[in-house]
Amino acid sequence: MPTEHSWTELVRGVADLRALLAFRASGLTDRVRVRLRIAGGVVLALTVAAIVVPAYLKGPLQARHASQFVAVLPSLYLGFFALAVLAAIASGGGREVVPREQAVAFPVSSVTEHFGALLLAPLNIAWLIQAWSVLGLTMYVVGPHDVAAAAAPLLLWIAFSTAAGQAVGWVFEGIRRGAHGILLARLIAGSTIALVVVLIATDRFVPLLDRSPTVRIYLAAAYGTGNQWWLWARPVAVMVVMVVVATVIGLVPARWALHRALREELRLESGRIEPRPNPRSDLRALVRVDRASIWRAVPLRRGLLVLAFMPGLVAVAGSLHWDMITILPGLVASGGALLFGVNTWCLDGRGALWRDSLPVSASVAYYAKVIVLFEVLLAAAGLTILLAALRAGPPSTAELTSALAAALVVATQVVAAAMRWSVERPYATDMRSARATPAPPVVMAGYSARLALRTTVVGLVFSATAVAPDGRWAVLVAVPLLCWSGWRLVRTEALWAVPEVRARVIAVVAS
Amino acid sequence: MESVERRERVRVRALWVRFGSVEAVRGIDVSAYAGRATALLGRNGAGKSTTMRVLAGVVPPTDGDVQVDGVDVRVDPLTVKRSVGYCPDVGGLVPRATPWEHLQLAARLRRMEGWETRAQDLLERFELGDAAHRVTGGFSHGMGRRLSVVLAAFHRPGVLLLDEPFDGVDPLGVEATQQVIDDAKARGAAVLISTHLRDLAMTSCEDALVLRGGSAVAALDSAELVGEAGARAYRALLD
Numbered sequence: 069m070p071t072e073h074s075w076t077e078l079v080r081g082v083a084d085l086r087a088l089l090a091f092r093a094s095g096l097t098d099r100v101r102v103r104l105r106i107a108g109g110v111v112l113a114l115t116v117a118a119i120v121v122p123a124y125l126k127g128p129l130q131a132r133h134a135s136q137f138v139a140v141l142p143s144l145y146l147g148f149f150a151l152a153v154l155a156a157i158a159s160g161g162g163r164e165v166v167p168r169e170q171a172v173a174f175p176v177s178s179v180t181e182h183f184g185a186l187l188l189a190p191l192n193i194a195w196l197i198q199a200w201s202v203l204g205l206t207m208y209v210v211g212p213h214d215v216a217a218a219a220a221p222l223l224l225w226i227a228f229s230t231a232a233g234q235a236v237g238w239v240f241e242g243i244r245r246g247a248h249g250i251l252l253a254r255l256i257a258g259s260t261i262a263l264v265v266v267l268i269a270t271d272r273f274v275p276l277l278d279r280s281p282t283v284r285i286y287l288a289a290a291y292g293t294g295n296q297w298w299l300w301a302r303p304v305a306v307m308v309v310m311v312v313v314a315t316v317i318g319l320v321p322a323r324w325a326l327h328r329a330l331r332e333e334l335r336l337e338s339g340r341i342e343p344r345p346n347p348r349s350d351l352r353a354l355v356r357v358d359r360a361s362i363w364r365a366v367p368l369r370r371g372l373l374v375l376a377f378m379p380g381l382v383a384v385a386g387s388l389h390w391d392m393i394t395i396l397p398g399l400v401a402s403g404g405a406l407l408f409g410v411n412t413w414c415l416d417g418r419g420a421l422w423r424d425s426l427p428v429s430a431s432v433a434y435y436a437k438v439i440v441l442f443e444v445l446l447a448a449a450g451l452t453i454l455l456a457a458l459r460a461g462p463p464s465t466a467e468l469t470s471a472l473a474a475a476l477v478v479a480t481q482v483v484a485a486a487m488r489w490s491v492e493r494p495y496a497t498d499m500r501s502a503r504a505t506p507a508p509p510v511v512m513a514g515y516s517a518r519l520a521l522r523t524t525v526v527g528l529v530f531s532a533t534a535v536a537p538d539g540r541w542a543v544l545v546a547v548p549l550l551c552w553s554g555w556r557l558v559r560t561e562a563l564w565a566v567p568e569v570r571a572r573v574i575a576v577v578a579s
Numbered sequence: 580m581e582s583v584e585r586r587e588r589v590r591v592r593a594l595w596v597r598f599g600s601v602e603a604v605r606g607i608d609v610s611a612y613a614g615r616a617t618a619l620l621g622r623n624g625a626g627k628s629t630t631m632r633v634l635a636g637v638v639p640p641t642d643g644d645v646q647v648d649g650v651d652v653r654v655d656p657l658t659v660k661r662s663v664g665y666c667p668d669v670g671g672l673v674p675r676a677t678p679w680e681h682l683q684l685a686a687r688l689r690r691m692e693g694w695e696t697r698a699q700d701l702l703e704r705f706e707l708g709d710a711a712h713r714v715t716g717g718f719s720h721g722m723g724r725r726l727s728v729v730l731a732a733f734h735r736p737g738v739l740l741l742d743e744p745f746d747g748v749d750p751l752g753v754e755a756t757q758q759v760i761d762d763a764k765a766r767g768a769a770v771l772i773s774t775h776l777r778d779l780a781m782t783s784c785e786d787a788l789v790l791r792g793g794s795a796v797a798a799l800d801s802a803e804l805v806g807e808a809g810a811r812a813y814r815a816l817l818d
Contacts, residue, residue: 364714417673419674571632
């Protein structure tokens, strides 16, 4: 008897998810378990801090800027929802608890896939930072009176956005997998972007945001601190229902999407690729194969396109000034590295063994990967700056130098970190599916946090140089940072040149 | 003077390979001669693939002496890689590159000129001509194995290392592989074949080395492992 969409299937799906998580956990060493517990504790502590600390800062800071924050809070809530939708779409519906090629022998249902993707959605530094922003800014505005009641609607909104975003992500993935799905998906994405551009160009974007219904979330939080329990309870109850409905309703598009063929992947694998002229150097030959491995992988291609355009469009929508534009290259470079760079040899997949048997120096093979990663990150960061510049107006010399130096420095910094991680902690991953990641989700969360922290700090430093009288300050800051990253790259190359290290990396990624 | 046929092209003495606390290969000796094929036989985990990887220059030996055409693999791995053609046991193909791009890369790094005709000929012989410009990620297991053999034999190496070349390959692919092995022997190459398919190995090989638990337990003439009697002898060596 078919049990799909039944209570039995739901219970079984949750039980299967527990089994998959246990399977994942079984491969962890004691040291990794300890580190994971610490990381989980830090995230929990930061979340509690994001709720409590700003609330108690309101008094000492005499509610400075509170009225300005109130004005942006509805847009911030909406922004979180947009982020959840975009993250789910970009990851092909959502991340996998166990990679497809490892789970292929097991009957993993779409229920398990859906709940697994929901569980993994917060393992993303962009999600965490946005969630902490939502909590922190609102709590600062509403103050310390009954913190738990004020935080409840915010936490429910975060849960609802994630669940609804996931459902939209599955719908988009289902459309993409259909006949003419890629064309349709591009039309939807293009139309949405065009709509936002038109709204911005006609100065209707901000008024529209001001009318956002998400203002009710702020009101619910405020009622919680104002002892207006009935006014607080009603929206909270509605939001509880919304969370449950969004979670359960997501099962329908999840099942629909996951039962459709991977059309884009199959098209790439069955299509003819015109041969190109013979490469004129060893390095070019290796770089060419690596470039092909990026642009012919669905998750990498899609991720890079999102990274190249979305931050730039957000900058245009937010009308960012040049001193803030310097932060964008860091976000883009971090995102780009997270697509494949943190486990660069995964581009070779099982071909790594054959590739390493070819007569070419380890150094040339290493720098081929460095070049490919660096050019991808720099191109995406450059495009972001270009888009942001459309609305930021003509820059001063210091602003332009700072933005370009920031792009160059963070790209080098991220490449150095990513190459180090690639050599020290390789993973066997098949980057075929749009849902694939180059490392396990928990590891990815750790990488994204570290990259975001480092590149944001660098971006802020260049924000400061952007307001300097001329561009020399940016250059003065950039040179030592570039030297540091260059030295790190050379050190990793020395590590890669050790045959035992190389053999371990190759054996892992090719397994 | 030593005859051409008995020239030792592969010389492995007291090879040890350790991965942490695991000893994958424990002091084995292997010799492979010009114009002859040697089968490496044994159960899973016997050390066959690790030995092949050492000879291909992919895994460094922990201890022992490994020479290919008189060149120490530890001292000059690049020269060894130029002499060797290697078909790995798993995958062996870059998933999003086409067969032609694999050949292009190999030709460039091996300094081959005018390689296109041979590449085309090999692809046709292995019935991969129609798939030459498709990414290998969409290949069946057998197609992947066949292409790996093509890539190993492409530059006419002095030492041909084939790790499980017959695994999942159809009869026509097996014939083409055996043809490649015969061609290699005819031009004086030493061939090492690691496989679980004893009967197939015996049709192409003159010598056999049986490994167990990382050690060599017998070096035999392939005739001793043919047929029912050979199967019994082989079975006895595995326990």
